[in-house]
Amino acid sequence: MPGSASGTLALLHTSPVHVPVFETLRDEDHPGLGLRHLVREDLLARAREEGAEAVAPAVAAALAEAVDEGASAVLCTCSTIGGVAEACAADLGVPVLRVDRPMAAAAAAADRIVVVAALLSTLEPTLALIREEAAGRGVALRTLLVEGAWERFEAGDREGYLDAVAAAVDSVREADVIVLAQASMADAAARTTTPVAVLSSPRPGLWAAAGATASGS
Template sequence: MRITCLHTADSNIAVFENTARALGLDQHQFRHVSRPDLLAAAEKAGGLTAEILQQTADVLLALSENTDRVLLTCSTLGPAATLASKSTTVPVLRVDQALAEQAMKTAGNVVALCAVETTLEPTRQLFAQVERHPQARLKTRLVAGAWEKFKQGDLAGYLQAIAVAADAEYRQGAACVVLAQASMTGAAQLTQTGKPLTSPECGLRAALI
């Protein structure tokens, strides 16, 4: 199967390649396209505007022409996958859809950690839309200062800050901690008190169904 991934951070290419290998998906062909400008525009605008939504959907549609699946890996731009899906028969998926579905099957407190402020609202909306366990309770939280570390190139500091935040949520009684952005994935290996869910693993599994 040919899977085309649209990223908004160049470093996420390695994240998805590594996850694919860990899941034993070497038989599939992955193509990666990175458009950091789309996330930068959303950050500058304070969120996902109608113009950025349409621009992202147009990119996704163009990518759908020579592939079997398109996977949007940016949580801030997630709704663009739904918009693009209306104009193509090729499945256009948002990587955090499966993440939300798996997380909300949990009975108890589900905490979705975000690093970028513009990701908070799309994450809340997505998790509210999926089928949930009657006792699932969602909280979204911004990991303060983490994204600045990422933008400064301090990936180790970025992931450590997220791991610390995840451990704190587990200690406070979270039944499930979710790393809402793909760039946060490496933090799951650094936690001490629990194993958070990550979007690349959940999303890639779902894309191949």
């Protein structure tokens, strides 16, 4: 059932395509939740070249700006820098969440997990997060990088991007759950034919962030 929340949630994006996605989810599930979008494409570009830790000061500054402007909580929608953002929470005084943690927690309940990504830089942070959520329980983790998909995304070919991701997902065998590691992949789930559960991050991530916003407001 849709629910309402008070307070303002800031979302740190590394692509503008995420803005309408989260606006739609807010309207469907969390009417009354105020959203403020910060789009910083440069953070992902730098993280891909230099590593996520290299952009930690810039991420911290962006988050601090959001808090200074009244955010009750912040949600980072980029899996590559999500861990860096999450680590800033202690210094900011408000909850800072990474969009993929609820998805990872759900995936960690399975035994055989395949992580699908279009960016190499996303794979290791996602694997580390699933292992963390598995809390020492032995899980079999495999990865699948969708070659050429990110180039389509960057070129603005969203349909081609989603079709490529869906085709990659449908090629997976011997898995209990398939994880779409990037928020931009979420709509590909509806294009798949696999009987395996396919998890994406935007909706569960926003639910968690809406709860944190209500608690922090």
